[in-house]
Amino acid sequence: xxxxxxxxxxxxxxxxxxxxxxxxxxxxxxxxxxxxxxxxxxxxxxxxxxxxxxxxxxxxxxxxxxxxxxxxxxxxxxxxxxxxxxxxxxxxxxxxxxxxxxxxxxxxxxxxxxxxxxxxxxxxxxxxxxxxxxxxxxxxxxxxxxx
Amino acid sequence: xxxxxxxxxxxxxxxxxxxxxxxxxxxxxxxxxxxxxxxxxxxxxxxxxxxxxxxxxxxxxxxxxxxxxxxxxxxxxxxxxxxxxxxxxxxxxxxxxxxxxxxxxxxxxxxxxxxxxxxxxxxxxxxxxxxxxxxxxxxxxxxxxxxxxxxxxxxxxxxxxxxxxxxxxxxxxxxxxxxxxxxxxxxxxxxxxxxxxxxxxxxxxxxxxxxxxxxxxxxxxxxxxxxxxxxxxxxxxxxxxxxxxxxxxxxxxxxxxxxxxxxxxxxxxxxxxxxxxxxxxxxxxxxxxxxxxxxxxxxxxxxxxxxxxxxxxxxxxxxxxxxxxxxxxxxxxxxxxxxxxxxxxxxxxxxxxxxxxxxxxxxxxxxxxxxxxxxxxxxxxxxxxxxxxxxxxxxxxxxxxxxxxxxxxxxxxxxxxxxxxxxxxxxxxxxxxxxxxxxxxxxxxxxxxxxxxxxxxxxxxxxxxxxxxxxxxxxxxxxxxxxxxxxxxxxxxxxxxxxxxxxxxxxxxxxxxxxxxxxxxxxxxxxxxxxxxxxxxxxxxxxxxxxxxxxxxxxxxxxxxxxxxxxxxxxxxxxxxxxxxxxxxxxxxxxxxxxxxxxxxxxxxxxxxxxxxxxxxxxxxxxxxxxxxxxxxxxxxxxxxxxxxxxxxxxxxxxxxxxxxxxxxxxxxxxxxxxxxxxxxxxxxxxxxxxxxxxxxxxxxxxxxxxxxxxxxxxxxxxxxxxxxxxxxxxxxxxxxxxxxxxxxx
Numbered sequence: 088x089x090x091x092x093x094x095x096x097x098x099x100x101x102x103x104x105x106x107x108x109x110x111x112x113x114x115x116x117x118x119x120x121x122x123x124x125x126x127x128x129x130x131x132x133x134x135x136x137x138x139x140x141x142x143x144x145x146x147x148x149x150x151x152x153x154x155x156x157x158x159x160x161x162x163x164x165x166x167x168x169x170x171x172x173x174x175x176x177x178x179x180x181x182x183x184x185x186x187x188x189x190x191x192x193x194x195x196x197x198x199x200x201x202x203x204x205x206x207x208x209x210x211x212x213x214x215x216x217x218x219x220x221x222x223x224x225x226x227x228x229x230x231x232x233x234x
Numbered sequence: 235x236x237x238x239x240x241x242x243x244x245x246x247x248x249x250x251x252x253x254x255x256x257x258x259x260x261x262x263x264x265x266x267x268x269x270x271x272x273x274x275x276x277x278x279x280x281x282x283x284x285x286x287x288x289x290x291x292x293x294x295x296x297x298x299x300x301x302x303x304x305x306x307x308x309x310x311x312x313x314x315x316x317x318x319x320x321x322x323x324x325x326x327x328x329x330x331x332x333x334x335x336x337x338x339x340x341x342x343x344x345x346x347x348x349x350x351x352x353x354x355x356x357x358x359x360x361x362x363x364x365x366x367x368x369x370x371x372x373x374x375x376x377x378x379x380x381x382x383x384x385x386x387x388x389x390x391x392x393x394x395x396x397x398x399x400x401x402x403x404x405x406x407x408x409x410x411x412x413x414x415x416x417x418x419x420x421x422x423x424x425x426x427x428x429x430x431x432x433x434x435x436x437x438x439x440x441x442x443x444x445x446x447x448x449x450x451x452x453x454x455x456x457x458x459x460x461x462x463x464x465x466x467x468x469x470x471x472x473x474x475x476x477x478x479x480x481x482x483x484x485x486x487x488x489x490x491x492x493x494x495x496x497x498x499x500x501x502x503x504x505x506x507x508x509x510x511x512x513x514x515x516x517x518x519x520x521x522x523x524x525x526x527x528x529x530x531x532x533x534x535x536x537x538x539x540x541x542x543x544x545x546x547x548x549x550x551x552x553x554x555x556x557x558x559x560x561x562x563x564x565x566x567x568x569x570x571x572x573x574x575x576x577x578x579x580x581x582x583x584x585x586x587x588x589x590x591x592x593x594x595x596x597x598x599x600x601x602x603x604x605x606x607x608x609x610x611x612x613x614x615x616x617x618x619x620x621x622x623x624x625x626x627x628x629x630x631x632x633x634x635x636x637x638x639x640x641x642x643x644x645x646x647x648x649x650x651x652x653x654x655x656x657x658x659x660x661x662x663x664x665x666x667x668x669x670x671x672x673x674x675x676x677x678x679x680x681x682x683x684x685x686x687x688x689x690x691x692x693x694x695x696x697x698x699x700x701x702x703x704x705x706x707x708x709x710x711x712x713x714x715x716x717x718x719x720x721x722x723x724x725x726x727x728x729x730x731x732x733x734x735x736x737x738x739x740x741x742x743x744x745x746x747x748x749x750x751x752x753x754x755x756x757x758x759x760x761x762x763x764x765x766x767x768x769x770x771x772x773x774x775x776x777x778x779x780x781x782x783x784x785x786x787x788x789x790x791x792x793x794x795x796x797x798x799x800x801x802x803x804x805x806x807x808x809x810x811x812x813x814x815x816x817x818x819x820x821x822x823x824x825x826x827x828x829x830x831x832x833x834x835x836x837x838x839x840x841x842x843x844x845x846x847x848x849x850x851x852x853x854x855x856x857x858x859x860x861x862x863x864x865x866x867x868x869x870x871x872x873x874x875x876x877x878x879x880x881x882x883x884x885x886x887x888x889x890x891x892x893x894x895x896x897x898x899x900x901x902x903x904x905x906x907x908x909x910x911x912x913x914x915x916x917x918x919x920x921x922x923x924x925x926x927x928x929x930x931x932x933x934x935x936x937x938x939x940x941x942x943x944x945x946x947x948x949x950x951x952x953x954x955x956x957x958x959x960x961x962x963x964x965x966x967x968x969x970x971x972x973x974x975x976x977x978x979x980x
Contacts, residue, residue: 121722
């Protein structure tokens with residue numbers, strides 16, 4: 088039984104293994120961290136625990152979120168503790184057992200390609216499953232904020 | 235009490251469960267008493283007259299004996315009874331508290347501990363009778379002739395004698411013991427989780443209340459908000475323990491070691507109330523013991539050796555703990571022989587850890603740090619005491635495992651100091667909250683010296699600039715300034731441009747040995763904040779030392795004062811934080827010569843100065859006498875051709891001197907040029923044009939180092955920030971540039 092928590096980022100549907108997701112919460116009060124990696128949006132207070140928030144749009148190299156859109160938080164467990172991924176909208180939990188899939192689409196280029204585990208072909212759209220371990224372990228200094 | 239009247243636990247306790255519960259209580263209390271026992275025995279050894287110590291020891295042993303009787307632990311009862319008899323004689327002044335007696339009593343304490351462990355494990359006291367120990371305790375109750383000397387006690391009056399042999403429940407406990415209660419750790423952790431859930435519910439209520447138009451609901455939600463934060467913080471505080479609990483066994487360890495090696499060591503302990511999170515306390519227990527063992531074993535010399543080097547025969551071993559900037563600092567210092575660098579070098583080479591060539595290049599400090607290398611031990615013979623194969627490298631890895639660091643500073647013949655720094659995962663430190671760019675940041679109060687507001691009528695002066703670097707004159711000190719907004723890559727807090735009288739807020743901070751001023755937009759309240767370590771993704775940023783949650787539930791970053799200082803100033807990076815640089819001024823003062831400085835103005839308000847002895851004469855030349863020739867402007871002077879140059883041309887380099895647009899004549903205002911005639915070589919003169927001569931003053935004894943070539947340093951002269959130029963360097967540069975551009979001078 089494999090279930091994915093799904094969410095949309097820049098009109099594409101993404102998913103991650105549900106067992107890695109601790110919770111999903113609404114837009115949170117964010118404390119920005121100057122001088123941090125560009126894709127680190129800031130820090131949030133999660134019931135007394137300080138959790139880093141990473142903007143998935145930036146992490147995946149997608150265009151900036153429009154100002155009026157407030158991101159949802161998908162809080163995941165990683166080796167380094169909790170991490171909150173900022174996404175546009177939350178989708179349903181989807182069962183992917185038996186759904187046809189392929190590798191990352193040929194048209195996908197750039198850093199995002201390494202972060203895609205597989206692409207599920209749903210009836211009405213494609214569901215891109217992210218390799219969560221790669222997402223939470225950025226190896227390069229990519230995504231720097233330009234001053 | 236005789237056998238018949240003694241109550242047995244089986245008469246009183248109803249069930250096995252009740253008995254177990256009683257045993258649990260007994261164990262917990264007894265372990266605690268035994269720690270006190272060690273402490274009291276050592277105190278008694280140090281001061282055989284101490285009635286307080288002997289009373290405490292007697293009470294402890296008596297209490298344990300009583301419980302043993304109740305629980306039918308006959309072997310343990312026999313042991314404690316023998317100890318109690320011996321103690322009674324000492325207490326009544328009939329026997330002296332000799333080393334031998336103290337040693338046996340300390341051994342008895344250990345034996346009791348062993349027994350308690352057996353009881354803890356099996357519920358029963360086991361088979362060990364400690365008969366030889368009991369015999370020794372009895373033997374020592376006999377008085378030997380040479381003992382009944384000076385040290386006797388005033389026998390306690392019958393009142394207290396009665397009390398101490400009475401019912402344990404009515405014991406006279408110290409006030410401190412009464413004001414605390416024991417709580418199971420699991421209960422505390424459970425509380426923390428509950429509070430966490432409460433915070434979640436609080437968040438939801440606060441969110442919903444915010445969009446309601448019900449004012450009283452909003453007020454209630456706000457109160458709930460604050461109360462929950464406060465509750466959360468206090469529950470987290472319960473996990474903190476004073477470091478004294480780790481240190482409690484160390485004095486005994488030192489005593490036994492010193493005795494075994496024929497050395498005399500006195501322990502000084504400071505800061506035992508410094509608090510750390512439970513988990514860290516466990517992690518540093520062994521490393522600390524090892525460092526202490528090492529100090530006594532290798533560091534401290536025998537009394538004979540010490541006397542020979544003019545030291546006091548008794549060595550001092552200091553344990554210090556204190557909070558600084560969100561970290562716990564622990565120092566283990568001895569005044570022994572210090573790390574023998576030659577020995578270290580030789581050993582390292584013979585072990586193949588370094589080559590002989592490398593060994594020559596290594597500084598003393600490098601060699602000191604070698605002791606942290608795996609496989610390194612200065613003990614030629616591994617002594618029983620220090621143990622086998624457990625090196626200082628293991629100490630370091632244990633400390634680094636909890637995110638800490640360890641450093642060593644040593645001087646041969648004087649002693650060695652180990653300093654451990656551990657970031658606190660949970661530590662509450664007082665901090666000042668400041669604002670920059672609409673965000674709040676916390677500054678640890680321990681680094682805070684004062685707050686200054688510039689630009690008011692009272693303070694009178696504003697921020698000045700030396701070249702481009704902002705500084706502030708604080709009571710005759712030049713305080714380098716760091717613009718927090720600029721450092722964070724955001725909007726600068728300081729207006730740009732040279733000098734400013736606009737109001738600014740400066741937080742004067744101290745980082746290690748350096749002082750500097752942090753310019754911020756504003757200052758909020760002081761707060762006690764819980765320090766949380768920086769998240770993995772943010773670890774590399776040196777501006778921040780951690781993060782915290784402020785009273786209103788929002789996250790704020792904690793500034794790393796040392797990181798800010800080294801980033802912003804032209805100071806060497808990491809080295810500056812090493813212990814070896816403490817005691818050396820990081821800002822190496824440049825010694826000015828004795829003598830005088832000639833102060834002048836240039837380009838309006840900038841003040842500069844040069845050594846008076848480098849100036850031959852001060853001249854004023856009327857504009858019409860200035861001529862242009864070949865490479866530059868000149869004037870005829872006493873039969874020679876005197877080349878002229880302006881200050882900024884000298885400072886600016888060849889392009890400024892000889893490029894297009896250069897030429898001193900361009901800038902001359904008024905009738906004449908003020909020229910400092912400088913003899914640059916045996917037959918070379920240079921005329922330096924300045925705006926106005928101000929004064930001749932005494933040279934200061936030291937200058938603050940400057941950031942650019944040609945400037946020897948800066949100082950406050952005549953009440954103004956002044957750049958002191960190195961005229962020799964500048965004129966040499968001028969000559970070289972002239973050569974390179976136009977060939978040999980005519």
